[in-house]
Amino acid sequence: MELREALYTTRAMRRVRPDPIPDEVQARILDAAIRAPSGGNAQPWRFVLVDSPELKAELAPLYRASIGALWEGPYRERLLRAKADPDAAASRSMLKVQRSAQWLADHYEQVPLFLFCFVRGDAGAGSIYPAAWSAQLAARAEGVGSSLTSVLGASHPDDVRRLLGVPEESWKNACMVSFGYPTGRWAVAERRPVDEVAARNGWVGPLGFSVPEPLWPIQG
Amino acid sequence: MELREALYTTRAMRRVRPDPIPDEVQARILDAAIRAPSGGNAQPWRFVLVDSPELKAELAPLYRASIGALWEGPYRERLLRAKADPDAAASRSMLKVQRSAQWLADHYEQVPLFLFCFVRGDAGAGSIYPAAWSAQLAARAEGVGSSLTSVLGASHPDDVRRLLGVPEESWKNACMVSFGYPTGRWAVAERRPVDEVAARNGWVGPLGFSVPEPLWPIQG
Numbered sequence: 001m002e003l004r005e006a007l008y009t010t011r012a013m014r015r016v017r018p019d020p021i022p023d024e025v026q027a028r029i030l031d032a033a034i035r036a037p038s039g040g041n042a043q044p045w046r047f048v049l050v051d052s053p054e055l056k057a058e059l060a061p062l063y064r065a066s067i068g069a070l071w072e073g074p075y076r077e078r079l080l081r082a083k084a085d086p087d088a089a090a091s092r093s094m095l096k097v098q099r100s101a102q103w104l105a106d107h108y109e110q111v112p113l114f115l116f117c118f119v120r121g122d123a124g125a126g127s128i129y130p131a132a133w134s135a136q137l138a139a140r141a142e143g144v145g146s147s148l149t150s151v152l153g154a155s156h157p158d159d160v161r162r163l164l165g166v167p168e169e170s171w172k173n174a175c176m177v178s179f180g181y182p183t184g185r186w187a188v189a190e191r192r193p194v195d196e197v198a199a200r201n202g203w204v205g206p207l208g209f210s211v212p213e214p215l216w217p218i219q220g
Numbered sequence: 221m222e223l224r225e226a227l228y229t230t231r232a233m234r235r236v237r238p239d240p241i242p243d244e245v246q247a248r249i250l251d252a253a254i255r256a257p258s259g260g261n262a263q264p265w266r267f268v269l270v271d272s273p274e275l276k277a278e279l280a281p282l283y284r285a286s287i288g289a290l291w292e293g294p295y296r297e298r299l300l301r302a303k304a305d306p307d308a309a310a311s312r313s314m315l316k317v318q319r320s321a322q323w324l325a326d327h328y329e330q331v332p333l334f335l336f337c338f339v340r341g342d343a344g345a346g347s348i349y350p351a352a353w354s355a356q357l358a359a360r361a362e363g364v365g366s367s368l369t370s371v372l373g374a375s376h377p378d379d380v381r382r383l384l385g386v387p388e389e390s391w392k393n394a395c396m397v398s399f400g401y402p403t404g405r406w407a408v409a410e411r412r413p414v415d416e417v418a419a420r421n422g423w424v425g426p427l428g429f430s431v432p433e434p435l436w437p438i439q440g
Binding site for chain 1: 221222223224225226227228230231232243244246247248250251252254255256257259260261263265266267268269270271272275294295298313314316317342344345346349350352353354356357358360361367368369370374384385386387394395408409410411412413414417418419420421422423424425427428429431434435436
């Protein structure tokens with residue numbers, strides 16, 4: 001797959017079929033992940049694949065609780081605003097994300113594969129998220145959808161540690177990535193354009209160019 | 221460029237030529253970056269390109285101070301160990317990173333472009349690092365080398381805010397990415413193999429497959 005197609009079309013794909021992901025595909029996903037850079041090339045990471053029904057059955061209620069707490073907590077205001085004005089673009093995006101994330105919570109046990117990404121406590125986020133995102137991009141090239149969330153490890157650190165047998169408190173679960181063959185279609189996700197979110201030599205300095213439309217696919 | 225080539229060969233490339241990066245290349249880099257996912261698709265980011273000589277001259281001493289503090293602080297023990305046994309693989313890797321990062325500090329003003337990535341305070345690292353890593357991957361396809369560091373914003377948050385005119389404390393500088401045409405060659409970086417850093421259904425559960433050698437380039 002061409003790089004730009006992957007960068008433009010790898011959006012969160014939470015709704016997936018239960019079909020297992022072959023070992024050789026998993027190997028290509030993980031091997032791409034560990035090529036990512038990390039601070040000082042320390043590779044302060046450990047990756048735990050989860051596909052056991054028993055383990056998924058134990059993690060599922062925790063994930064459902066985390067997601068429920070998200071709707072009631074950090075997302076509460078945004079959801080209330082979205083429900084009050086459901087036709088606004090931001091509202092549609094928010095409600096779409098909620099339905100999709102709730103689907104993942106409701107169907108956690110049926111998702112064929114999860115990847116838990118751990119980082120050693122003294123290392124920064126920049127030493128684990130590039131690897132996680134590389135895993136998602138590599139999965140895209142295999143036709144495997146994925147989505148990343150930090151909410152489970154953040155809200156249930158001790159349970160995650162116990163269930164996955166993490167030996168030391170110095171290892172932190174940075175995120176969990178779900179994988180599966182998607183039921184939906186790949187597409188360029190909706191984003192605010194570069195012009196609105198970037199500047200030059202200062203917070204509001206003119207960028208010097210304009211990118212009103214996505215630069216991929218290339219118009220011929 | 222093929223995705224896997226980008227994922228395998230985009231390593232930190234800090235030594236770059238002073239040649240400017242054309243606007244259309246910068247546009248492709250930024251436009252790829254903003255396609256990355258973020259929590260709740262909130263896109264809680266702002267990107268500031270820096271190429272002004274005056275601004276680089278003000279940031280350079282701060283970056284040099286951050287890097288100096290890194291060698292004297294978090295990296296002190298690793299560097300002492302590396303210097304005591306310079307031929308060990310881990311030592312060579314550590315000393316190579318130090319020389320490379322010190323080169324960037326010493327030549328900050330000559331690097332043609334920096335991208336400062338900001339994230340709103342309530343958003344997580346997973347909502348900015350995928351975008352930063354996408355920018356680096358997109359740069360790779362353009363023949364542009366890059367490197368990511370969090371140290372400047374972490375050690376000098378107020379100075380970065382003042383110099384870049386960041387209006388609110390709620391915006392945090394997650395990282396800075398340097399860009400330029402590299403003096404070195406693209407190559408697959410050295411990493412510990414998947415077998416050593418991954419497990420299944422537990423911290424030490426058998427992975428079920430082995431990946432002793434990089435799966436790219438594909439051997440024909």
